[in-house]
Amino acid sequence: xxxxxxxxxxxxxxxxxxxxxxxxxxxxxxxxxxxxxxxxxxxxxxxxxxxxxxxxxxxxxxxxxxxxxxxxxxxxxxxxxxxxxxxxxxxxxxxxxxxxxxxxxxxxxxxxxxxxxxxxxxxxxxxxxxxxxxxxxxxxxxxxxxxxxxxxxxxxxxxxxxxxxxxxxxxxxxxxxxxxxxxxxxxxxxxxxxxxxxxxxxxxxxxxxxxxxxxxxxxxxxxxxxxxxxxxxxxxxxxxxxxxxxxxxxxxxxxxxxxxxxxxxxxxxxxxxxxxxxxxxxxxxxxxxxxxxxxxxxxxxxxxxxxxxx
Amino acid sequence: xxxxxxxxxxxxxxxxxxxxxxxxxxxxxxxxxxxxxxxxxxxxxxxxxxxxxxxxxxxxxxxxxxxxxxxxxxxxxxxxxxxxxxxxxxxxxxxxxxxxxxxxxxxxxxxxxxxxxxxxxxxxxxxxxxxxxxxxxxxxxxxxxxxxxxxxxxxxxxxxxxxxxxxxxxxxxxxxxxxxxxxxxxxxxxxxxxxxxxxxxxxxxxxxxxxxxxxxxxxxxxxxxxxxxxxxxxxxxxxxxxxxxxxxx
Numbered sequence: 001x002x003x004x005x006x007x008x009x010x011x012x013x014x015x016x017x018x019x020x021x022x023x024x025x026x027x028x029x030x031x032x033x034x035x036x037x038x039x040x041x042x043x044x045x046x047x048x049x050x051x052x053x054x055x056x057x058x059x060x061x062x063x064x065x066x067x068x069x070x071x072x073x074x075x076x077x078x079x080x081x082x083x084x085x086x087x088x089x090x091x092x093x094x095x096x097x098x099x100x101x102x103x104x105x106x107x108x109x110x111x112x113x114x115x116x117x118x119x120x121x122x123x124x125x126x127x128x129x130x131x132x133x134x135x136x137x138x139x140x141x142x143x144x145x146x147x148x149x150x151x152x153x154x155x156x157x158x159x160x161x162x163x164x165x166x167x168x169x170x171x172x173x174x175x176x177x178x179x180x181x182x183x184x185x186x187x188x189x190x191x192x193x194x195x196x197x198x199x200x201x202x203x204x205x206x207x208x209x210x211x212x213x214x215x216x217x218x219x220x221x222x223x224x225x226x227x228x229x230x231x232x233x234x235x236x237x238x239x240x241x242x243x244x245x246x247x248x249x250x251x252x253x254x255x256x257x258x259x260x261x262x263x264x265x266x267x268x269x270x271x272x273x274x275x276x277x278x279x280x281x282x283x284x285x286x287x288x289x290x291x292x293x294x295x296x297x298x299x300x301x302x303x304x305x306x307x308x309x310x
Numbered sequence: 311x312x313x314x315x316x317x318x319x320x321x322x323x324x325x326x327x328x329x330x331x332x333x334x335x336x337x338x339x340x341x342x343x344x345x346x347x348x349x350x351x352x353x354x355x356x357x358x359x360x361x362x363x364x365x366x367x368x369x370x371x372x373x374x375x376x377x378x379x380x381x382x383x384x385x386x387x388x389x390x391x392x393x394x395x396x397x398x399x400x401x402x403x404x405x406x407x408x409x410x411x412x413x414x415x416x417x418x419x420x421x422x423x424x425x426x427x428x429x430x431x432x433x434x435x436x437x438x439x440x441x442x443x444x445x446x447x448x449x450x451x452x453x454x455x456x457x458x459x460x461x462x463x464x465x466x467x468x469x470x471x472x473x474x475x476x477x478x479x480x481x482x483x484x485x486x487x488x489x490x491x492x493x494x495x496x497x498x499x500x501x502x503x504x505x506x507x508x509x510x511x512x513x514x515x516x517x518x519x520x521x522x523x524x525x526x527x528x529x530x531x532x533x534x535x536x537x538x539x540x541x542x543x544x545x546x547x548x549x550x551x552x553x554x555x556x557x558x559x
Contacts, residue, residue, distance in 0.1 A: 069476070070439065070449050093469040097451045100404070100439035109405045109524035112434045122528065127432050128321070132329045132336050133531040140524050175448035176482075179464065179475035192470065196558070221559065229488075239454070239489055240472050245430065246348075246488060248470075254558040264326060271536065275556045277548065283541075292539040293551055305545040310559070 001085035002031035002055070006077060006099065008092045009036060009044035011066065016193040017090035019051055019154035021147040026053045026155060027117040028086055033058055034162075035080065037073050037169075039066035045164045052158030062169035067178045068094050074101040075170035081106055081142065086120070091146035091249075092192075103144040110144045111136060113249075115151040129245040129268035150192070150251035150272060184238055186225075191241065194224035196254045199243055199270070202230035203259025203281070203299055210236040213300060214258060217307045226250065226270075228260045244269035259299040262287030279303065311421035311480070313356040313365045316411050317349040317385055319378040320431040333529035345381040348426025350388075351486040354493040355456065356424050357389035364458045365422075367391050371414050373407050375399050379509060386504035387496035393509040398521055404432075406514075406521040408440035413517045415445060420481065422463070427452050427485040438485035448478040452487040 003025045007018040018034070025032045034048040035058045045059040058080065064072040077098070081087060087102060089095030091113050103110035115133070116124035122137045123145065191197065198218040204210040210231065218225045227237035229244055243250055245268040255273035260266060262278070262285055270276070271290050278291035279302050288294045295302055321327060322342040330337050345353075359365040370385040371394040372378040382393035396410050415423055428435035442449035450456075450465035454473065457464040467474045468487045478484075496504070514521045542548045552559045 067474070070442070070451070074443065093452065093467075096435050097439065097449075100436035101443040101449065103436070104405060104408055104440035104443035107405075109403050110434070110436050110440075111525065112436060124531075126533070127530075128327045128336060129430065129433070130533055131327050133533050135528040135531065137526045137528055138524065139526060176450070176476050176478040179477055181469070181472065181474050182466075183472035190471075238472070239468055240470065245433065246428065254552070254556075265323070271533075275552070275558050276536075276539070277552070288541070289538070290536050292536075292556065293548055294539060294541045295543075295545070295548055296541060302545060306549065309545055309549055 002033060002083060003029055003086040003088065004077070004080060004084040005032055005034045006087065006089035006095060007034050007036055007044070007048055008090050008094050009038065009041065011038045011041040012043050014044045014047035015092070016154055017092050017149040018048065020149035020152045021088060021090040022051055022053065022155040023152040024114065024117060024147045025088055028120050031055050035060065035077065037065045037068055037076055039063055046160070049162040049164050050157050050160040052156040054162040057162055057164045058167045059164050060167045060169050064172070064174065065169055068098065069176055069178060070097050070101050071175045072169065072172040073098045074105060075172035077102045078105045079170040080167065084142070086143045086145065088145040088147055090149045095146050099144055099146055106142060106144065108140045108142050108144045109138070110146070111138060112146050113148045114145050115148050126268070129264050130271065131264060148249060150249050184240055188218060189222065189224045191224040191226055192248045192250055194252055196221045196223035197226045197250055197252045198223045198256045198258065199226035199228065199260060200231055200236065200258050201228040201260035202234055204231060204236055207236045213303050217256070217303055220307050220310045228266050257287050257291070258303050260287055261285045262290065311365050312367045312369060312418060313359060314415050314418055314420040314423045315349070315352050315356045315368060315370045315385065315390065316423065316425045316437070317353065317370055317372050317381050318346040318429045319343050319372060319374050319381045320346045320429055323347055323430055329530055329532045333531065335527070335530050343377065345384050346426050346429045348428060348486050350493040351488070351490050352424040352426050353385045353388050353390060354491045355486060358491065359458070360389070369394065369418055369420070371396065371411065373398050373402055373410050382509055383504050384496065386507045387501040388494060389500070392507055395509060395511045397511055397513050401523055402521050403523050403525065404434050404436040405440055405524065406519070407437050408444055409519050410514055410517060411437070411441050412444040413519065415441070422481060423483045425485055427487055438483050442483035445481070445483070448482045450476055450478045450482060451485045453484050454487050454489045456484060456490070
């Protein structure tokens with residue numbers, strides 16, 4: 001039996017989370033179809049077809065699917081489900097919104113934020129903000145999973161051999177309608193897939209100082225900007241910059257934590273980074289327990305020094 | 311409009327949990343328990359909507375052990391009108407909880423269900439979406455703002471790249487994100503008053519629902535610990551390590 005991957009995309013392009021979820025899917029089985037639900041989404045479908053290991057790309061286009069609203073998208077996936085024994089999606093805001101709705105309609109218990117495939121029916125996932133790892137086996141005939149993309153390497157971009165097949169959208173009552181997206185505009189890389197992340201905490205003291213200290217270092221490194229919950233709560237950074245249990249989970253090559261003490265909820269979002277640097281005036285701060293390299297000192301002194309020295 | 315707010319009793323967010331050495335689970339003996347923080351935000355939202363005249367009654371419901379009465383009393387002290395406890399010991403999966411809540415929402419004739427986007431113990435982020443599916447209602451997850459517009463609600467959602475506004479038809483299920491509001495602290499007089507508010511108990515069997523788990527937890531492991539790092543004395547030393555030892559810049 002085959003695997004259906006509900007891809008994350010914006011119609012014009014495929015997000016890297018989809019390639020990473022494909023990496024996970026191919027560990028479960030070789031027959032993977034990618035579903036592109038959208039409107040005017042040929043470009044995203046072509047990008048999916050170019051990934052190595054894809055059997056087919058299913059392209060469903062309709063106005064209600066343009067922003068992948070939960071009700072019509074879930075109805076579409078349920079309509080396709082009969083041909084599959086695993087349905088998965090990256091655990092992005094779109095995957096987390098749609099897949100539990102699919103699971104309930106199929107009377108399946110979903111397995112969220114899978115970080116390791118143990119067997120086709122057995123998975124590891126973090127619980128308690130990553131302070132414990134649960135190994136769970138599904139007894140359902142069909143499995144519904146969301147994949148923590150930071151835990152899987154992306155499938156390679158292949159030579160585009162997979163066929164793109166059009167599928168009909170499902171009939172679903174229009175229970176909700178899309179209004180508008182208010183997206184953060186930034187020239188920096190996407191936080192959840194950036195190779196380097198520079199994050200700031202409450203110690204920055206104000207939005208102006210956050211931007212004056214964190215942004216130049218991030219720009220010099222070509223890095224994304226992240227923030228602790230405390231910094232977001234204080235209004236120093238936008239909500240979608242939050243790294244942690246209830247924000248974004250990141251695993252870049254390099255994570256630089258500036259003035260972040262390291263609450264367990266924050267560590268849950270970044271402790272799988274390859275290299276962690278901590279800069280904090282409190283040498284006893286818990287962030288140093290997960291840091292590969294730490295500097296005890298004043299962030300207002302050290303961070304600009306780093307920026308100038310690069 | 312009646313608002314139903316499901317709340318979960320979870321380990322307090324300040325508690326550092328420990329994995330049991332035999333791998334059978336986490337040790338919660340004597341751990342402080344509280345209302346799931348996201349559910350607290352949901353209660354606050356419903357109470358504010360009642361105070362604004364947008365809701366007529368706020369009913370809170372919890373699926374859990376007898377001690378879950380404590381979190382229901384907290385919700386009543388925050389301003390909810392009455393409470394329902396569905397007694398269930400042990401692990402109850404989100405799918406089972408959603409089925410129970412479906413019956414409760416239908417029996418109550420709720421016009422909106424507001425609940426936290428995820429519980430901080432199992433971190434599933436499923437119950438609201440599953441409930442919306444079972445009820446055949448619209449859903450608005452990860453809400454940071456709810457504005458009522460007659461038969462609809464305009465909900466601002468937190469999505470990966472920023473915010474998204476959608477309009478849902480009522481009845482609807484809304485899941486609360488962190489920035490929807492800041493929950494109030496219950497005052498002492500309200501805590502006293504909450505003790506007299508109605509709290510009824512039922513069992514899943516009363517609702518005719520089996521709650522056997524679908525997932526078998528084979529074991530619970532400690533996360534892999536990071537090797538301890540070093541402290542460096544200067545920016546120059548740090549950059550040198552990042553270039554030569556770690557090769558990340």
